[in-house]
Amino acid sequence: MINPFRPYRARLRRLVGRSMPDFHAGAVERWEEAPGSVLRFHPSLALPGQVERIKASVFASLPATIEALTRDGEAAEAPTMAWRFRDVDLVDGVLYHGAAELHLNRRKRKFGLALRPRQAIRGALYETWATNRWFGSWLMDALVASQLAQTTGMAMTTAPAPRPGSHAARYEELAGVHPGRIAGDVHFDEMVLFDDLGNNLSKGLRQRALRLQLLAGRDPAPVPGVFLLRGTGGDLRLLQNETELAERLAAERGFLVMDPLKATADELIEACGAARAIVGVEGSHLAHGIMVAPPGAAIVPIQPPERVAATLKQLADRLEQRFALLVAEGGDSLFTLDWRDLAATLDLFD
Incomplete structure (x- = not known):
């Protein structure tokens, strides 16, 4: 049953300035689910001066982000790892094991304390903080990691069941993902966690298999490209001339223009499944297109x-597509892009 003192212990360690132990070090067993790989990478196609426009990055340091976008040659990708734990508490979105903690969700309660004990369970979790925070991370990482959890026979997630008819609900249905749902605080007699962040060969194979699942039974029509609108949805990243760029792509290059907030998952899959290019402001909504676009497609996030x-x-x-580095001008939430930069970048793929 839940130990109500574990959250206190973790917070006390921080208050007195003691470092937090590594959560994964407490596993009773660890193994390599899939080996690391040395893969061949191609640099993003870019006009001169694009790297110089970059002022700041997210999710990784600026040097690491630029290296990932511009690397040319072979690079080592980490293996997919798994850990087995015993006697773990999940309290208000945080896993506690001994004096260590691992956050899966934002806390909802002020003190993050266990309200009442729950029946002990066994489970294999395939989620992370990022996949619970951003839809795009869930779509591109959690869905392929769920395949690992399902092989254990005890796949579970703290994410609530998606709303019927939503994009997430349809993707789970198409991918055959049917996890147990954890509601509230629970105690794990046994728990398995996965680290599937490495872009290794195994993850690439699972990603391509998922693409085939999403496209099964469909015959999408080839199109020059799809522009996926972002508008003001999600965290504010407003391309101030987005409408102008979309209209010119449609008129001059035959692009489809779609608003993912107004389209079903099936409509997005059908539109993007044979598209020669996917264009739009960098963000979660672009994953709809990249997930199903064919090998060799041009991926152009702004x-x-x-x-x-x-x-x-x-x-x-992972999907053997080609990528562009195209940087707008402005700040992190309001910016513009010159049509000539967009058109010239697309011409790099001809």
Whole structure:
């Protein structure tokens, strides 16, 4: 049953300035689920001066982000790891084991304390803080990691059941993901965690298999490209001339323009499944297109100069697509992009 003092112990350690122990060091067993790989990477296609426009990055340091976007040659990718634990408490979105803690969700209660004991369970979790925070991370990482958890026969998640008819609900249905749902505080007699962040060969194979699952039974029509609108949805990253760029792509290059907030998952899959290019402001909504676009497709995220990220390139690399580095001008939430830069970047793929 839940030990109500574990959250106190973790907080006391921080208050007195003691370092937090490594959560994974407390596992009773660890193993390599899939080996690391040395993979061949191609640099992003870019116009001169794009790297110089980058002012700041997210999810990784600026040097690491630029390296991931521009690397040319072989690079080692980490293995997929698994850990087995015993006697773990999940309290208000945080896992506690001994004096260590691992956050999966934002705390909802002020003190994060266990309210009442629950029946002990066994489970294999395939989520992370990032996949619970951002839809794009869930779509590009949790869905492929769920395949690992399902092989244990005890796949579980703290994420609530998605709303019927939502994108997430449809993707779970198409991918055959049916996890147990954890509601509230629980105690794990046994728990398995996975680290599936490495962009290794195994993850690439699972990603490509998922693409085939999403496209099964469909015959999407080839199109020059799809522009996925972001607008003001999600965290504010507003391309101030987004409408102008979308309209020119449609009129001059035959692109489809779609608003993911107004389209079903099936409509997005059908539109993007044979698209030669996926374009839009960098963000979760682009994962709809990248997940199903064919090998060789041009992936062109429009990066805010103060919020450049390389995560979508990792997904494109797994799916053998080509990637562009295209940086707008402005800040992290309000920015613009010259049409000539967009058009010239797309021409790099011809």
